[in-house]
Amino acid sequence: MSVRFVVGKVLGAFATLAFVLVFNFFLFRVVESNPVATLYRGRNLTDAQRDELTRQFGLDGSKLEQFVRYVEQTLQLNLGRSYATNRPVIEEIWAAAPQTIALVGVATVISMVIGILMGISAGWRRGTTQDRVLTSTSMATWSTPDFWLGMILLTVFAVQLGLFPTGGIEDPTSGATGFAKLLDQAWHMALPCLTLAIAYVGEFALVMRSSILDVMREDYLTLARAKGLRDAQVRDRHAVRNALLPSTALIAINFGFVLSGAIAVETVFSWPGLGLLTTEALRGPDLPMLQGLFLVFSASVIFFNLVADLLYPLLDPRVRYS
Amino acid sequence: MSAPLLAVRDLAVRYRTDEGDVPAVRGVSFVLDQGETLGLAGESGCGKSSIAGALLRVLPRGTEVTGEILLDGEDVLAMKPGRLRAVRWTELAIVFQGALHALNPVQQVGSQIAEAVEIHGQSLTQERVAELLELVGLPARRARDYPHQLSGGQRQRVLIALALACNPRILVADEPTTALDVMVQAQVLALLEQLQQELGLAMLFITHDLSTLTHVCRRIAVMYAGRIVEEGPSEDVFSRPAHPYTAALAAAFPVIGDPAFRMRPSGLGGDPPDPRAIPTGCPFHPRCPVVRDECARTDVELWPVADGRRAACVRVLDGPGAGTA
Numbered sequence: 001m002s003v004r005f006v007v008g009k010v011l012g013a014f015a016t017l018a019f020v021l022v023f024n025f026f027l028f029r030v031v032e033s034n035p036v037a038t039l040y041r042g043r044n045l046t047d048a049q050r051d052e053l054t055r056q057f058g059l060d061g062s063k064l065e066q067f068v069r070y071v072e073q074t075l076q077l078n079l080g081r082s083y084a085t086n087r088p089v090i091e092e093i094w095a096a097a098p099q100t101i102a103l104v105g106v107a108t109v110i111s112m113v114i115g116i117l118m119g120i121s122a123g124w125r126r127g128t129t130q131d132r133v134l135t136s137t138s139m140a141t142w143s144t145p146d147f148w149l150g151m152i153l154l155t156v157f158a159v160q161l162g163l164f165p166t167g168g169i170e171d172p173t174s175g176a177t178g179f180a181k182l183l184d185q186a187w188h189m190a191l192p193c194l195t196l197a198i199a200y201v202g203e204f205a206l207v208m209r210s211s212i213l214d215v216m217r218e219d220y221l222t223l224a225r226a227k228g229l230r231d232a233q234v235r236d237r238h239a240v241r242n243a244l245l246p247s248t249a250l251i252a253i254n255f256g257f258v259l260s261g262a263i264a265v266e267t268v269f270s271w272p273g274l275g276l277l278t279t280e281a282l283r284g285p286d287l288p289m290l291q292g293l294f295l296v297f298s299a300s301v302i303f304f305n306l307v308a309d310l311l312y313p314l315l316d317p318r319v320r321y322s
Numbered sequence: 323m324s325a326p327l328l329a330v331r332d333l334a335v336r337y338r339t340d341e342g343d344v345p346a347v348r349g350v351s352f353v354l355d356q357g358e359t360l361g362l363a364g365e366s367g368c369g370k371s372s373i374a375g376a377l378l379r380v381l382p383r384g385t386e387v388t389g390e391i392l393l394d395g396e397d398v399l400a401m402k403p404g405r406l407r408a409v410r411w412t413e414l415a416i417v418f419q420g421a422l423h424a425l426n427p428v429q430q431v432g433s434q435i436a437e438a439v440e441i442h443g444q445s446l447t448q449e450r451v452a453e454l455l456e457l458v459g460l461p462a463r464r465a466r467d468y469p470h471q472l473s474g475g476q477r478q479r480v481l482i483a484l485a486l487a488c489n490p491r492i493l494v495a496d497e498p499t500t501a502l503d504v505m506v507q508a509q510v511l512a513l514l515e516q517l518q519q520e521l522g523l524a525m526l527f528i529t530h531d532l533s534t535l536t537h538v539c540r541r542i543a544v545m546y547a548g549r550i551v552e553e554g555p556s557e558d559v560f561s562r563p564a565h566p567y568t569a570a571l572a573a574a575f576p577v578i579g580d581p582a583f584r585m586r587p588s589g590l591g592g593d594p595p596d597p598r599a600i601p602t603g604c605p606f607h608p609r610c611p612v613v614r615d616e617c618a619r620t621d622v623e624l625w626p627v628a629d630g631r632r633a634a635c636v637r638v639l640d641g642p643g644a645g646t647a
């Protein structure tokens with residue numbers, strides 16, 4: 001892998017990020033030209049108060065001045081203040097991110113492992129009942145809207161059966177600490193996590209299945225079989241390893257969507273992460289918050305795409321040595 | 323009399339596809355004894371590789387293989403999975419066609435060789451890999467290379483080393499020189515001949531180039547449309563062909579590296595028949611330069627021509643001295 005390749009990919013990622021930054025600025029100016037008027041509609045503001053608010057929200061001066069200031073501040077990780085809470089946007093995002101990373105991260109890892117195993121056994125036994133069942137299950141779960149699935153699980157397992165809490169991240173009345181607190185949080189996470197895992201598993205399964213099918217036509221599998229390897233050895237040592245290569249990109253890219261991946265599900269389960277923050281900001285609308293979230297979500301997708309681009313050559317010797 | 327090392331009887335291979343069955347091999351019989359060399363020649367698609375794959379039962383799942391493949395008298399087609407795995411590579415090994423694709427692109431060639439050694443329970447794998455690579459004329463350090471780092475000729479040598487990993491008694495070489503340029507072809511051929519003699523291997527050598535076979539093999543069998551149409555000692559078959567198809571193959575001047583030659587080495591007009599629509603009577607009759615009226619109706623079989631020679635052509639029945647063009 002050449003230095004030029006790496007530098008090219010990194011520069012590409014920065015260019016995309018710069019585009020998002022600019023786009024972000026204009027998008028939100030187009031949506032809302034005078035937020036102060038909107039937010040304080042019906043209240044009597046003096047001119048001095050209005051000017052003060054306009055300045056606070058960074059809406060004073062010409063569009064160009066605003067843009068320059070916006071870029072400067074963003075580069076210093078100053079994303080402005082939330083209209084709703086008046087706290088810095090970056091702090092709100094910082095506080096909500098761990099919950100989202102935990103929820104969506106765990107769901108992604110679980111669905112990835114299960115999905116890949118499903119894809120392998122479906123593809124390797126192509127055309128069998130096992131394959132048909134796994135493939136149609138994957139298609140069904142992949143096409144199920146996650147909020148709808150979340151609501152069903154919530155109604156059945158939390159409301160009717162009472163097996164799980166109905167929402168939130170912990171029981172505010174328990175006052176548990178340490179390990180007990182962690183356990184309580186895991187308990188709260190179970191249903192939203194299951195929802196997301198079910199929603200994600202199909203994609204992994206279908207992608208892995210098709211990679212396996214591609215690899216199965218390869219001559220080196222015939223050679224491996226002719227050498228006297230067992231069917232499972234041919235599968236694990238040759239087919240799976242090679243089929244995982246193209247899936248790595250998908251996996252890396254999926255991690256990019258961890259931050260933004262659970263807006264609907266977090267809302268259904270009142271899980272206090274970035275998704276819930278987004279829904280609340282939309283209600284306002286809390287423009288600086290939305291703008292900040294949008295930027296963070298995009299940056300994460302761009303970053304993991306870069307990781308995917310850089311990872312593939314490391315894993316594939318054909319690319320590594322050329 | 324003890325059983326021959328390898329006796330193939332009435333072997334038939336039918337692939338199953340969405341567009342119907344493909345009868346790629348339709349009743350092939352031959353015998354290969356210890357240390358013997360048999361060449362299998364014929365145009366692309368006549369079923370040569372299908373025979374190779376059938377010998378170790380590595381054709382795609384669902385393919386129908388019938389007949390008998392007797393290894394030391396034991397039928398490969400009737401073996402239980404465990405027995406079959408034990409026989410693979412230790413009794414018979416294949417140098418597969420297309421060296422680039424036969425090797426796993428993301429594993430070092432040394433570990434692909436070592437895997438064969440280790441799976442059959444031999445130890446000292448690293449030393450054995452080095453020894454095998456040196457046997458085929460490659461430095462031992464090449465073990466750490468990936469297939470794409472090797473030239474075509476080197477890859478072919480790796481495949482040969484891999485085939486020899488478990489000391490098989492039978493080596494099947496499926497077009498081992500096809501994709502190589504002339505110089506390298508000659509080197510690989512010389513290597514195979516030398517190894518065959520030194521190790522006393524029985525060898526089934528597959529190619530579409532009849533003249534190559536006459537150098538390497540004592541006996542040759544010429545295939546057309548899934549059947550053997552002529553067999554006998556290579557010099558005799560090559561210099562005095564009894565079947566008009568063999569005559570066309572023998573007369574053809576190989577244009578090495580020319581894909582058109584590979585597809586049509588006979589220099590004959592017309593295409594080899596589609597295995598799904600094989601002509602009645604003698605399958606060669608539509609392309610035969612010396613065709614007779616009866617050829618479309620007569621079911622030809624391998625009739626004796628002379629000592630140890632047989633050919634599937636009605637002209638053989640005319641009696642001796644009825645040589646072809």
Ligand SMILES: Nc1ncnc2c1ncn2[C@@H]1O[C@H](COP(=O)(O)OP(=O)(O)OP(=O)(O)O)[C@@H](O)[C@H]1O
Nearest residue numbers: 337339344346365366367368369370371372382597
């Ligand atoms: N997996 C398969 N499924 C269906 N048909 C197949 C399959 N493999 C081979 N065939 C067909 O069977 C026939 C014989 O193929 P085979 O590979 O044995 O020919 P060959 O003599 O080795 O040719 P070549 O010189 O091109 O290697 C061809 O018509 C081919 O299209």
Ligand SMILES: [Mg+2]
Nearest residue numbers: 370371372419
């Ligand atoms: Mg072939």
